[in-house]
Amino acid sequence: MTATEPTHRGRARIAEPGEGIGLDELALATRNHGMPLEALRYDVTPPGLHYVLTHYDIPAVDPATWSLEVGGAVGRPLRLTLEDLQRRPAVTSRVLLECAGNGRARFEPRPVSQPWLLEAVGTAEWTGTPLAPLLEEAGIADGAVDVVFTGADHGVERGVEQDYARGLPLAEAMRPEVLLVWGMNGVPLPPQHGAPLRLLVPGWYGMAHVKWLTRVEVLDRPFDGFQNATAYRLKVDAGDPGEPVTRIAPRALLNPPGWPDFMTRERFLRPGPVPLTGRAWSGRAPVTGVDVSTDGGATWSAAELAPADPAHPFAWRAWQYPWTAEPGTWELLVRATDAMGSQPTEQVWNRQGMANNLVQRVPVTVLG
Amino acid sequence: MTATEPTHRGRARIAEPGEGIGLDELALATRNHGMPLEALRYDVTPPGLHYVLTHYDIPAVDPATWSLEVGGAVGRPLRLTLEDLQRRPAVTSRVLLECAGNGRARFEPRPVSQPWLLEAVGTAEWTGTPLAPLLEEAGIADGAVDVVFTGADHGVERGVEQDYARGLPLAEAMRPEVLLVWGMNGVPLPPQHGAPLRLLVPGWYGMAHVKWLTRVEVLDRPFDGFQNATAYRLKVDAGDPGEPVTRIAPRALLNPPGWPDFMTRERFLRPGPVPLTGRAWSGRAPVTGVDVSTDGGATWSAAELAPADPAHPFAWRAWQYPWTAEPGTWELLVRATDAMGSQPTEQVWNRQGMANNLVQRVPVTVLG
Known part of the structure; x- marks a missing residue:
């Protein structure tokens, strides 16, 4: 091809x-x-x-x-x-x-x-x-x-x-x-x-x-x-x-903190407490946890996951993680886990680009 | 640069x-x-x-x-x-x-x-x-x-x-x-x-x-x-x-006839009468006419332009043009004219890509 x-x-x-x-x-x-x-x-x-x-x-x-x-x-x-x-x-x-x-x-x-x-x-x-x-x-x-x-x-x-x-x-x-x-x-x-x-x-x-x-x-x-x-x-x-391709694999996404550059979409924020928030979901099994890394994936910490709402079993769920942003450049990652496993941190490739749930990476610059 | x-x-x-x-x-x-x-x-x-x-x-x-x-x-x-x-x-x-x-x-x-x-x-x-x-x-x-x-x-x-x-x-x-x-x-x-x-x-x-x-x-x-x-x-x-950059330059657009290829967005239609329709507008002066070409711009014919609605002077206006599609490949163009002039058929370039109203070109394939 x-x-x-x-x-x-x-x-x-x-x-x-x-x-x-x-x-x-x-x-x-x-x-x-x-x-x-x-x-x-x-x-x-x-x-x-x-x-x-x-x-x-x-x-x-x-x-x-x-x-x-x-x-x-x-x-x-x-x-x-x-x-x-x-x-x-x-x-x-x-x-x-x-x-x-x-x-x-x-x-x-x-x-x-x-x-x-x-x-x-x-x-x-x-x-x-x-x-x-x-x-x-x-x-x-x-x-x-x-x-x-x-x-x-x-x-x-x-x-x-x-x-x-x-x-x-x-x-x-x-x-x-x-x-x-x-x-x-x-x-x-x-x-x-x-x-x-x-x-x-x-x-x-x-x-x-x-x-x-x-x-x-x-x-x-x-x-x-x-x-x-x-x-x-x-x-x-x-x-x-x-x-x-059938059911939705687990995924968590971060509501990107700070503000963007119009063209590059790079993100900037001020130092201090930054509540990281987002949503997580899976269509194949209940989400059991969300983990956040603020150092490019070197270390991970559990986010607080909102309880499953029995009235809305197929909705996404909110999560939050309290981060204290210090000046410098950081790469934020977020990873959902369901009863069948976690999102991969390396791509699992297929030729139509389907059902890919590689973890999200959000580089940010914290101003001095 | x-x-x-x-x-x-x-x-x-x-x-x-x-x-x-x-x-x-x-x-x-x-x-x-x-x-x-x-x-x-x-x-x-x-x-x-x-x-x-x-x-x-x-x-x-x-x-x-x-x-x-x-x-x-x-x-x-x-x-x-x-x-x-x-x-x-x-x-x-x-x-x-x-x-x-x-x-x-x-x-x-x-x-x-x-x-x-x-x-x-x-x-x-x-x-x-x-x-x-x-x-x-x-x-x-x-x-x-x-x-x-x-x-x-x-x-x-x-x-x-x-x-x-x-x-x-x-x-x-x-x-x-x-x-x-x-x-x-x-x-x-x-x-x-x-x-x-x-x-x-x-x-x-x-x-x-x-x-x-x-x-x-x-x-x-x-x-x-x-x-x-x-x-x-x-x-x-x-x-x-x-x-x-201030007021909107004149433009007409065609509601593309026929059906598309998912990936290439090429368009196909069957031969016979095809009412070409679309909208035209200008923010700087009243639209005075819309012309259509079905031969790549070699010849142009006037489309029927809906009368201006005094209740909506800043809305777009509908236009239509009856086309009889014959088998082959055709390039459809549409051009609006207002009291200050017509859309250009060659690009008028500027480095931020602003206020560009080059005429639309829609290639179509009429099946045999």
Whole structure:
């Protein structure tokens, strides 16, 4: 694979050593947007600060004429309007979402795709109705394996023209916390978050939460569409089929202290007590601890982690650590641990830049 | 100026020929965000799709303890709470904003700064109270020249630590359409748009609409702060003092037809009638026409421009052009003209990449 091969021949391109971000990556970075990390201060990410990743274009869906089809290996196919869905029992859940590609732009070598640094996260209050009772009403056929969710967003990816579609194992689709969502933070879903209806699969990376839903199809075989079979897999070699990307690995992020330089984003602060704060989460197991290093990773200390809120098991959790900043340059690191392990301090590379949870490093200069 | 000189020595850096986007530019591109151009379909940009440019961090301002100071060369300095302001006459205006750096990333050579392609725009319904009566109540001193607006956002820019502050000529500040704004699209300003209060100077590029306002100060001399005297000037040579950046130059943008390739953002469509649509605006004079070329600029045809809406003189205007797409590759261009002139088809370069309104070019492939 060389830098001159096009990306639409079925393989993601890997940047050459030292190659700057290209206009193609920039076009994605200016369309999609991350959550500026100072927004870690909010329990619920305010509208417009939540990360957004759209594979193709944001489609124009008219909620008045839109309907959702539930079909495939079911006994009683359904077609539901938004009103039909909104007459069903409604639930509001505070759930963190993170893009599977978060942190990709710092991988060496860099997979060429949406070039996230660390800001592809957000937590919202999502309102919708549980999916499982709807599938039960449709009558899931014996031998059903996957449920495929198709959106109205249409485009081409590595030569494959498609409506965005993702398959989810039936057992995951039947989890009680999986919702069909029409509301975000108390108002109707905005266009970029999937209006009029999206899927919410708490604990999974963003690619599973299909937006602009038009069809739910039960399959009696594993789904082999592009987004499951080709994209969103952990591969080291291009020929490797790879493991599927599923649940969110643990991560902690620091609300960067002090103030930035406009261009370099270097950070400065005054000496004295500096309460370091941030958020931590994991989609695969409960977070058990957060550790902070103020000396580049040489030594680590436990941060104070807010207790898990039983009402919001899929939200992020606040942490804090009291630091006394002394003049000089420091590198702040933060590392989450869940019941399955800790964030790595060295990169664990894969060729699509997926599910990378390398610890964050924040260099700061404390003024004299 | 070479690529290795730091940017914080008072001069903006210019990228070397062929130099890719750097991590510093990417850090800005992932924090700030543009309006995906398919959102040109909306008369009013939905929340979260409007462009955002923050020089430093989004500050945390508590509206309960916040107040606005009006002082300087006035007879009766004022201090107003948000409630005080909201008891004054309220106005809602539909106004387009555009970042002065829009289009910068396509300049050759490229000024190193926030690397916008063409998406740093948006139109919102802004609610606030006119500034002029407030200044009159404060009693503007004889000999007043400029009014300086200072925000709560704090950072460093080319070595200068500062709260973001911009001066506006007194005559501009006294225009009846200049507002102190607390609402956006019917809800309180979100944090990234300047909560609890921002300035709105219809017709001017975004840098004038100071967010997170804390102080309005009348000066009896021209303001010589960083954002007026150093940044936001049209300079070709670094030593050139340059003309100030003020009002928005004319621009038309196309809502790109068809569907995109995820990575390359190349666009594809099927042959047949394709209504080309978009928006056009100018902050310096009324838009008088929009022209479209479907052959790379060889020939141009007039688009149909929606009539100016007297209720919204500072909003963008819709345009449309009926195109019959035939198989092949085409380059679509769109060009706005106002009473002062047309958009250029060749770049008019300046070293900060400001006020660049080069025509948009959209290559498309019409399938056979």
